[in-house]
Amino acid sequence: MNLPKKAEDAHAALAAAFNTGDVNTVMSMYDVSGFIVPEPGKPVSGAEKFEEAIKGILSIKGKMEIKTVYCLQTGDIAVGRSEWSITDGDEVKVSAKGIEVMIQQNDGSWKILIDHAFGAEASLVA
Template sequence: MNLPEKAEEVHAALAAAFNTGNIDTVFEIYDYNGIIVPEPGKVVSGKEQFEEAVKSILSVNGTMAIKTVYCLQTGDVAVGRSEWSITDGDEVKISAKGIEVMQRQADGHWKIIIDHAFGALDSLKA
């Protein structure tokens, strides 16, 4: 598994990890001490809740694609805006616009510490 060495590589690494179907690979890209919003209005944290959220997304049959709209970095912290989807052939199973906060780890690799998978949707209510 290739963990991202640059903040702007995190989205591509996450999509590749999801597309392997290997949950352990996906978990390596996340920091369990952070938070993930796997669906609007649902915020989870901690290993057990992360695993449940990721397993739910992995259960959607198809291929994940993540486009990096931007990635801004200062020091060991970065924020990214993504457009992502899971498709099966021509059928779009799910798509959204997300916001992710990433942090460089002591080993030089980047992990997502906040993943709001729907954070940039126009219709999202606070």
């Protein structure tokens, strides 16, 4: 899978990666020196924990869709706000509002450094 060449394309690329159902394809979207929050209040970091989190999300069978609410970039760092869901036909299995930080790679492509899948939920309290 080709990594996005623009930060604002990271959400669509991540959804496409998830929809392959392949752990390695999804993992290629992330800079695992960062962290992922696959469920509220449970951030994980490191390649092994990232992979566990990705496998957990992939176990929710269905189609992932991610809408970019906004993406702001300065230099090689960008922050995005997303609204995402995993559906199976008409059934919504999970949906949330997330916040992601992307980092540009040396080749100009973008990876997700921080993925707070529920980070923009109104009910989330720090």
